[in-house]
Amino acid sequence: MVLATVVQTQGSVPREVGAKMLIGSDGFTFGTIGGGAGEAKVIRQAEQVLETGQKQMVIVDLTGAAHRDTQGICGGMMQVWLERWTGAAAQTLAQQILMRLETGQTATLVIPFESNQSPYLVDTDVGVLSGSAINDENTFIGTLQPPPTLLIVGAGHVGMQLAKIADMIGFQVMVQDDRSEWANSQHYPQATKIFAELTTALTDLATHPQLFAALVTRGYQYDLAALTGLLQRPIPCRYIGMIGSKKRVRQVLQTVEQNGISRSQLQSIYAPIGLDIGALTPEEIAVSIAAELIWVQRGGSGRPLSEKSD
CATH class of the missing domain: 3.40.50.720 (NAD(P)-binding Rossmann-like Domain)
Known part of the structure; x- marks a missing residue:
């Protein structure tokens, strides 16, 4: 699977920071980062990430500017991080997240942007709402809330x-x-x-x-x-x-x-x-x-x- 995560937004966009979508090698998708041409672009790029394993940032331009290749006219822009989750380590991490959420606990996920580092969990919440997040040039940290x-x-x-x-x-x-x-x-x-x-x-x-x-x-x-x-x-x-x-x-x-x-x-x-x-x-x-x-x-x-x- 590739996990697509909205890590930064500017202006009017269809989804919030922290919104996630899964893209599988068989064409399976789960969740949405906003639909339309922007999501289609993310899915195309995710297919590359599935094949190569190389993480990448995708810019979804929704400004509608005539001089650029835009994917919508909402008025803003989104940065979407794509990372392949595969193998035993990814399975274990996914199970740990599910275990916390299913027992009513939060799960704070750290996503490093460095190519040689993998996502991991920490015990400190960064916010009280789903999608609450802190990010800088090298890392995105988001707290997942259990379903109400x-x-x-x-x-x-x-x-x-x-x-x-x-x-x-x-x-x-x-x-x-x-x-x-x-x-x-x-x-x-x-x-x-x-x-x-x-x-x-x-x-x-x-x-x-x-x-x-x-x-x-x-x-x-x-x-x-x-x-x-x-x-x-x-x-x-x-x-x-x-x-x-x-x-x-x-x-x-x-x-x-x-x-x-x-x-x-x-x-x-x-x-x-x-x-x-x-x-x-x-x-x-x-x-x-x-x-x-x-x-x-x-x-x-x-x-x-x-x-x-x-």
């Missing part, structure tokens, strides 16, 4: 559709519901864990650093139990959203507050859940919730891009 986990409480129609979309956008999906006829691997093939008991789920995820929770339950009492437990975690959830009418939401929040949860904690709840896109069907509601998850995770404005000024 979405706990779906309530395994009904909305939950099933939300699991599909959440998995697609990079969340590790877990589900909790006491009804085995709903909460099962047939309905939730994306789920890495399915919990029958809420207490088990809360205990298992008590110290998870990146927990998002979507409460799409079948009733008031289930919302109340889940919300109370999630707000008492030692590590606050990145996101808690709760489905329901404004009346149901108000009743749940009032009861939780009466049970000793502070009002400031309740202000962090996204309820009713999702962005206002006029969603009606379970599929549309799932899209609305997923959009809110991305909004919270990435820090967007939530407004139409057509209203955004340059």
Whole structure:
């Protein structure tokens, strides 16, 4: 495989520093560094790296300048580092990265630009977000974050559709519901864990650093139990959203507050859940919730891009 890593950007570009893509000798690719002509150029150069083993930096010019060979008109430029990963050492390093990420730990990867040095892991994080990086003329250092986990409480129609979309956008999906006829691997093939008991789920995820929770339950009492437990975690959830009418939401929040949860904690709840896109069907509601998850995770404005000024 060749690992393509965006190591520097300037101006408007489709992907951030740290974005990665794998290119295999059989034409297989995984991930993207932005698509279009720029990515096609990177893939062509990666084929050379696969053959020769010689690392190289590729400049993707997206300025649209008439006097240059540009690969797009986004307005900026990207530097993409290409390096072949092969053999037992690369396999071991890949396994070490996976082991850390799968257990909820970060993995800080150092990529030397020197021809006689190979990538390696260090124990110090360089940032808190995926793609956080430090680079100079000789080295690129980037911290990979484990995938955020979405706990779906309530395994009904909305939950099933939300699991599909959440998995697609990079969340590790877990589900909790006491009804085995709903909460099962047939309905939730994306789920890495399915919990029958809420207490088990809360205990298992008590110290998870990146927990998002979507409460799409079948009733008031289930919302109340889940919300109370999630707000008492030692590590606050990145996101808690709760489905329901404004009346149901108000009743749940009032009861939780009466049970000793502070009002400031309740202000962090996204309820009713999702962005206002006029969603009606379970599929549309799932899209609305997923959009809110991305909004919270990435820090967007939530407004139409057509209203955004340059």
